[in-house]
Amino acid sequence: MRFIKAAVAAGLGGMLLALAWPLRAAEGSAGAEAKFFSADRRGFQGNVREYDGNLYNPLEGSAWVKSDFGNALLDLGINDVGSSNESGRLDLNVGGYLGLDSSFGILTHRQPIVTNGIIQDGQWTPNTQTKVDYGGEDLLFKRTEENADLWLSCPRMPALRLLAGYWQETEKGTQPLGYDGTTGATKEDVTSQQIDRFTRDVTVGAQADVGKGEVSYTYTARKFADKAPSSVDSKIAGTFSGYPTADLSWVSEQRTDIHQAAFHFPLTADINAAGGVDYRERVGETNGYKVKVVDSNLGTLYLPAKDFSISARLYDHVMNTAVNNSFAAFDNASPPDPRIDFYQMRADVKARYTGIEHVALSLGYKPEYNYRRNADQRPGDYGDDALYQDGTFQPAETQFYGPQTKDTKHQVELMADFDLPAGASLSAGYRFLTANRAAYENSPTLGHYETVAIYVPLAETLAFNANWDGIGEDSDRSPNNFKQRLNRVLFDLQWSRQDGKASLGGGYAYERGKDTIDAYFGASNVAFNGNNVVNLIHIPDSSYDYENHVISANGMACLPLKLTARANLSYTISNAHWFVTAFDPYFTGASVGVHLSDLAPTEVRITHWTVSLARELYKNLSARASYDEEQWVDKLDGSQNGRIGVSELSLSAKF
């Protein structure tokens, strides 16, 4: 409401301001829309339409006005007033000396508790959750984003522009939270947690023309506060000895100062240069820690000939944290590890040649150097010998999960675009990556990335697209031996009538991925010391397999009686598995004899379809009826299934 009032005031103010200039005939347009909704909800609502919370009021409205007042332009609009997703916009230009670009938007996000399960003895077995003060599927939060950007230019100094901006984000509501149950080690409790976050940016700056180039500088003061109390703390405070309860009213606040400077300048007729620096200092106001982040870049584009270009860009990234030694973290028994300060330098060079008719070739090279100070001082070594039941032996101090201090990468990329006969085109690209070491266990030391895209106009109004992306990554960082394989293909066929009065299209996208590691369950084994045996499990080449299918279709037709019909459909199949067999003989206790086959199964089907019929009733007055349905089906956990169908009838008018 605050923004709406401000927007109306600004709009009226702008109109009055514009009237001070000599008037020409004012031109403008306006419109309004009223929408009537009816929603039919079935089943569990936590997964369906997560981003509008599937909250619908019976009546919502929108209005907009655009006007040219001689020396001023106004564009004001407010959408979906009365809904959980209101938005608005105000653009104002006055005489080329003042510009205002502002907007606001609300998003209502519903997040259900995450459930997980495994497949044992061929049956899906969910984890048991005890609900404690849990709001169920009605846990949602509202995110409001508002921004306003203003620029000013003085007639006597047209080369100089002053900038000011304001942006804020507010998140309030509740979300689910799972935590270690207080009633025993094998339970998971689920409760609701409050969300109360606020982020605000205030920006001032200036931009100036310098010769044929420009320079700019902005300063942003950012504030963040998280004032939500943790309901979990109040439930379990005091249960675990040694943990103080002082954190019940924990508030996290940050303050960030951001300085950004950039320039762009044509050095010669053939060479353009640009670059900038982004310096920001972020202070944790509760713990007194300070982080400095400096990003700088410098680039150039050289066009020595009409059919040849070279671009080069250098990047530098520095992150340094200053520790506040006087801050005693709540877990006082364990002082923080040495901070890792991160430094990265990289470059991006590309040459492009179009001298061969119907062909464009490009060759690129990207080197990258990373340095992590203090990475070698952080714990990460497993200090005990480990003997696994399959005989794998890992000596002490040989398994290390921390990041590497240094690593260097090189990437080479080759792209080719071909114009084929009859308006068709083909693009193909290949990128090769090599690194001297894996920074993290899942970082690649060898990578292959391929892409192919083809476009074929089958007829004047019929076109076919096909795309394929392939990724293959390997990490030689023992002993986890991470690998990733991913393939994505997409097919698309679109037809439209020459006069645009009908169209029909469909597509299919498929993604198949496989991430592989040597999985180690357990890191120490006293059996090596001749004592008792603990069954530690090692699964070599353990893979997380997933595949996604998306089928889509769309259609539009202009019918007699001034009717326009539209329809859209998408159907998503998502499956994921972590197949295992090694657990079978190694269970103890009550689980003896249980055969596990899948540790992370997912099988979800999402259907979303929309149909609408619109008709122009009179000149500038039209009506529209639509039905939108989304359905979520979980093939493993039927309790997650839900559906919502929304019927809408709207009337819109233009003036």
Added chain:
Amino acid sequence: MRSRTGREGMRGLGTAALAGALAFCLAGAARAVDEPTYVGASTCIACHSDKAEQFKQSMHGKRLPVVKGIDFEKSCETCHGPGSLHAAAAGDRSNPGFATIIDPLKLPPAEQSKFCLNCHKQQEVMYWNIGPHAANGLSCLTCHSVHQGHGPRNLKVENSNEYLAETETCLKCHKTKKLGMNLPSHHPVMEGKMSCASCHNPHGGESGNIRAGSVPELCGKCHAEKLGPFAYEHPPVTENCLNCHDPHGSINDRMLKQALPFLCLQCHKFPHTGTVNNANAYTSSALLLQRGRCVNCHREIHGSDRHMRFIPH
């Protein structure tokens, strides 16, 4: 038989004709090297009335008079150059004057962009010339249209939702990204609450084409609660959010690349092995069910001020 006077007369007539033809050719050559001059939009409308009407309704048509002080009469030739010779050619493509008009669509991409950048000097386009789109031979006119643009961004794609129009524009080339937007966990792009341009600057950004110098600073604008600084840090988090998340969409909750605990096991061994001879050793299926999601206990996984293992008890 012709008289000598008649032959001389004929010769004189021929000479005169030759001189006249030569004069005509010279005059034609002189026309070809004449510099074109400005004629005004009212001349352009005579042949291009449809374009003129489109332009009048367009963003540029409405803003040029207000923002740049360029009236409609001067607007066509602001971009297309002086049109006197083109107009005089009256549609005759063999006339050398016909081609003197500037058609931006026929220029090389870099030249096309120069047109737009003469006026558009916002911070948004500061890095265009060194950005990835320019390096790959794209121009402003690949995505935007001056005459038939839609919405506040003058995009070729028409959609009443500004965010969806931006997304559809990007998906024309980056088609495979659409798949992730339909997966169970995704940013609200297909819902029209944000677009590709919310995170990426198609005109070139501080780092490649993202709207910040690094990924954590980009994500941290909206997700500031994950940034810290915290007393206990999780190094792969502070270095790059993409170590664990796929922001374009994922089958897993919170857009994680893999399900838990597989994601964590990529770097960490599954701990909680229990003690020796413990009948309820933690490798039981019961524990896997309850401990399968590491973040149930290690809830402050992005960093914590309260516990070194991110367990905020």
